[in-house]
Amino acid sequence: MTANIIPAVATASYDLTVDLEDMRPALDKLVSEVLDTALSGAMFRRALAAGMDDIASVMRAVPAAEGRLLERGISFLAKRNPDLVVLTDNLRLPVTKAAAELVAMNDVALVKSLSLDADSGGRKSYTPDLLIINRSTKLGHLVDVKRSLSSYEVSRITELKNRMLAAALVVPDLLYKEHRRLHVEEVRVVILNAENQRTDIDGGVWPLTHLDHLLEIMGAGDVMAHLRDLFQRRVEANWMSALNDHRLDTAPTLQTPSRDPGEGDVVRRRPREDQSSVSRAPVSIGFARAPGIARA
Numbered sequence: 001m002t003a004n005i006i007p008a009v010a011t012a013s014y015d016l017t018v019d020l021e022d023m024r025p026a027l028d029k030l031v032s033e034v035l036d037t038a039l040s041g042a043m044f045r046r047a048l049a050a051g052m053d054d055i056a057s058v059m060r061a062v063p064a065a066e067g068r069l070l071e072r073g074i075s076f077l078a079k080r081n082p083d084l085v086v087l088t089d090n091l092r093l094p095v096t097k098a099a100a101e102l103v104a105m106n107d108v109a110l111v112k113s114l115s116l117d118a119d120s121g122g123r124k125s126y127t128p129d130l131l132i133i134n135r136s137t138k139l140g141h142l143v144d145v146k147r148s149l150s151s152y153e154v155s156r157i158t159e160l161k162n163r164m165l166a167a168a169l170v171v172p173d174l175l176y177k178e179h180r181r182l183h184v185e186e187v188r189v190v191i192l193n194a195e196n197q198r199t200d201i202d203g204g205v206w207p208l209t210h211l212d213h214l215l216e217i218m219g220a221g222d223v224m225a226h227l228r229d230l231f232q233r234r235v236e237a238n239w240m241s242a243l244n245d246h247r248l249d250t251a252p253t254l255q256t257p258s259r260d261p262g263e264g265d266v267v268r269r270r271p272r273e274d275q276s277s278v279s280r281a282p283v284s285i286g287f288a289r290a291p292g293i294a295r296a
Contacts, residue, residue, distance in 0.1 A: 016081055017218040020226055027223070030076065031231050034069045039235050044242030049249075063147055066231055070145050070194060071129050073227045074211065077220050078132060084215065085182065087131040093167035093174065095124040103165045126167040132214065133175065138185040140175070141214060142168050146191060149198045149205070157191070161204055164189040190214065194228060 038061045047054040071088065078086045130143040142164055149157065168187040175182040189204055192214075196207035206214070208228075209221035 012213060014212065014216045014218050016216060018077060018080055018220060018223055020219065020223055023223055024226075026076070027073075027227050027230060030072060031069065031227065031234055034065050034072070034231070035234055035238065038065045039238060041238040041241045044239050045245055048242055048246040062235060065235075066147055066194075066228070067129075067145065069227065069231055070147070070192075070208075070224070073224055074130060074143075074145070074192075074215075077211070077217060077223060078215050081215055081217055083134050083136040085133040085135060085179075087133070087179065088129070090127065091131055091174075092125045092127050093170055095126050095163055095166045099166035099169045100124075100162070102169070103162050124163075126163050128164070128167070131171070133182055133184060134216070135182075138183060140171055140184040140187045142171065142187060142189045143214070144189075144191045146193050148195045149191075149193050150195065152198075157205065160191065161189065164191075194224075 039058065043058060047058040075086045075088060078084045128142045129145045130141075132141045132143060134140070144160065144164060146152075168189055171187045172184055175184060191205045192208055192211070193199055193205060194208045196209055199205050199207045201210075207221075208224050211220040211224055212218055214220075
């Protein structure tokens with residue numbers, strides 16, 4: 001078994017292809033399922049009515065929901081390749097002191113041909129977002145999906161990669177014991193960066209556009225880019241719809257005065273504008289729309 005960082009990806013083509021147009025209905029359904037549980041228009045409306053604490057809570061749910069969507073999207077696409085097995089259910093991999101020291105003190109090439117007992121335990125652990133096994137090539141990928149690495153310092157990325165490498169040492173034993181005798185001859189780690197920035201192909205940090213190579217499916221990266229854009233547009237649409245409804249609910253109503261004796265017509269009087277009667281329009285809050293990023 002080899003636990004190492006993914007090498008530079010060469011230009012390649014694969015027999016399997018996904019067509020974005022054919023997949024649009026399925027992608028729309030996937031986005032709807034994620035939004036309905038955390039970011040529906042009704043949830044935004046309730047938050048606006050409740051106040052800033054609830055609004056902040058809903059906004060904090062956006063990155064978590066997008067992360068779940070990316071993981072589900074990758075799993076959904078991986079099923080198009082019959083050679084792949086994708087594991088996602090709470091895979092807590094032990095990170096033992098011995099494994100961490102092996103990775104920290106040695107060059108990655110020197111850690112080859114090593115594996116550790118998955119039952120060795122340890123206080124620390126690592127839970128990957130996805131573990132993808134190719135039964136044909138006997139290759140396993142330990143995958144961590146990030147929406148963005150813009151806030152990550154270099155030392156934090158290095159620490160994450162080392163933890164993933166240490167966890168990778170128990171993957172062969174884990175797969176054989178707990179997952180129907182699945183066998184791998186090599187385990188690689190990869191961090192997928194959805195924003196396609198701060199990538200390091202040789203160092204195991206891949207842009208999401210390179211998903212084609214991970215799944216061996218042409219067009220997979222483009223489909224995920226569309227899925228992410230669709231999610232952002234749908235979240236913004238739900239927010240704007242809720243905001244418009246909130247404005248209508250809180251708008252002042254026009255009062256019609258009763259007829260005064262001796263007057264032929266009803267006179268519409270402007271309401272007195274004092275601090276108790278003026279309703280301030282809520283501040284419009286929305287998502288920044290980044291310019292298009294060139295795909296790798």
